[in-house]
Amino acid sequence: MIFRQLFDSVSSTYSYVLASRRGGEALIIDPVLEKVDRYLKLMEELDLKLVKAVDTHLHADHITGLGALRDRTHCVTVMGDESKVDVVSMRIAEGDRLTIEGLSLDVLYTPGHTDDSYSFVAGDRVFTGDTLLIRGTGRTDFQNGDARAQWESLQRLLRLPEETLVYPGHDYKGDTVSTIAEEKRFNPRLKARDADEYAALMASLNLPNPKMMDVAVPANIHQGLHQEEVARRGWAFSAEEAKALIGRAGVALIDLREKGERERKGAIPGSLHAPYADLMDNIDKGGLIHELAMSGKTILFYCAFGERSAMAVQAAQDKGLTSARHIEGGMAAWTKAGGERR
Ligand code: FE2
Numbered sequence: 193m194i195f196r197q198l199f200d201s202v203s204s205t206y207s208y209v210l211a212s213r214r215g216g217e218a219l220i221i222d223p224v225l226e227k228v229d230r231y232l233k234l235m236e237e238l239d240l241k242l243v244k245a246v247d248t249h250l251h252a253d254h255i256t257g258l259g260a261l262r263d264r265t266h267c268v269t270v271m272g273d274e275s276k277v278d279v280v281s282m283r284i285a286e287g288d289r290l291t292i293e294g295l296s297l298d299v300l301y302t303p304g305h306t307d308d309s310y311s312f313v314a315g316d317r318v319f320t321g322d323t324l325l326i327r328g329t330g331r332t333d334f335q336n337g338d339a340r341a342q343w344e345s346l347q348r349l350l351r352l353p354e355e356t357l358v359y360p361g362h363d364y365k366g367d368t369v370s371t372i373a374e375e376k377r378f379n380p381r382l383k384a385r386d387a388d389e390y391a392a393l394m395a396s397l398n399l400p401n402p403k404m405m406d407v408a409v410p411a412n413i414h415q416g417l418h419q420e421e422v423a424r425r426g427w428a429f430s431a432e433e434a435k436a437l438i439g440r441a442g443v444a445l446i447d448l449r450e451k452g453e454r455e456r457k458g459a460i461p462g463s464l465h466a467p468y469a470d471l472m473d474n475i476d477k478g479g480l481i482h483e484l485a486m487s488g489k490t491i492l493f494y495c496a497f498g499e500r501s502a503m504a505v506q507a508a509q510d511k512g513l514t515s516a517r518h519i520e521g522g523m524a525a526w527t528k529a530g531g532e533r534r
Pocket of ligand 1: 330
């Protein structure tokens, strides 16, 4: 496995790059906006293709690199179901698996620091965001933080195998990695006997708000792709308009989501499944979507929220597939408009 821990010294944030091999797909956890150039240079040096950018939660102390990475690499942005971010490409929940080529991360919902905090387990290591820090835990006094919920989340993390490596979202003292066993023994916050004692401890901290909070939170909420440009060019249908197109012989409806998303949220009847990860092969000469377009069909892409489909329309148009369109707002808009699902 290729694994890199990157540090932003301004916000003391750790970001993590994972990939299964050189020349393969990569994923980044908690990227920082100011470091985006650095990450992309690293991708180039290691011959990696960034396909997913994930935030463990909505950050208050730095601006996320999610939107910038999506705009520059067309990667998929990922956050939890509970996150107040306006639009991401994909949402995840407890029990999901976050996958890229050759790697699969187990998704654990670990609320408490915020109500949208997640941890990710990848084999021998866990990425704990701001839930469990080295000899500390993330504060619980803003963004719907909840010390009792965090206590429960911490108990879950502590049930992971003792040798599991702990990679946190921040460190302010210079530590880089710990283990579950070490944190059990030496983390002072975990000395509390129960949720009540932990909540009392957290309530006594009286921490000042992060310096960047008033800038970072609003910026991090607005990370959605601007789908207006695709609409302005006449390449978008509203969910309501799309309803009238379903079942027409001249329309090929293409679902770009992953298998797990289709199982969880249902799919539009009659749609073909062609995941976004395979888009470039599918729109190239000889690919499924290319052939459908050449046979005279309108290609109607959709995904979860309209981000992947908007990027797919642009990519297909760039390849000369002039009939490429998408459903604005994706499956979420479709469901809201009362569209049929199976
Ligand atoms: Fe945080």
